[in-house]
Amino acid sequence: SSARSKKTAVGTKVRLKDLNSGKKLTYTLVDVWEADADTGKISTVSPVGLGLLDHEVGDEVFIDVPKGKLHYVIEGVTS
Numbered sequence: 001s002s003a004r005s006k007k008t009a010v011g012t013k014v015r016l017k018d019l020n021s022g023k024k025l026t027y028t029l030v031d032v033w034e035a036d037a038d039t040g041k042i043s044t045v046s047p048v049g050l051g052l053l054d055h056e057v058g059d060e061v062f063i064d065v066p067k068g069k070l071h072y073v074i075e076g077v078t079s
Contacts, residue, residue, distance in 0.1 A: 049064050
């Protein structure tokens with residue numbers, strides 16, 4: 001189905017599981033001027049936003065951040 005092959009991009013909402021902590025997270029990928037950490041809107045020029053771009057459901061993503069390495073699996077992508 002088309003939903004399965006949907007890739008993360010600006011404007012998509014991404015449901016993640018943090019494989020380090022087991023926590024579920026939801027982020028919306030946005031342009032830099034729309035970014036708002038309090039509402040889960042992350043800019044695609046930030047390390048996390050950039051790391052989440054162009055992935056699909058089931059992908060494991062590793063992102064280097066100042067605190068270490070994030071390890072997510074993408075559980076959902078919606079526009």
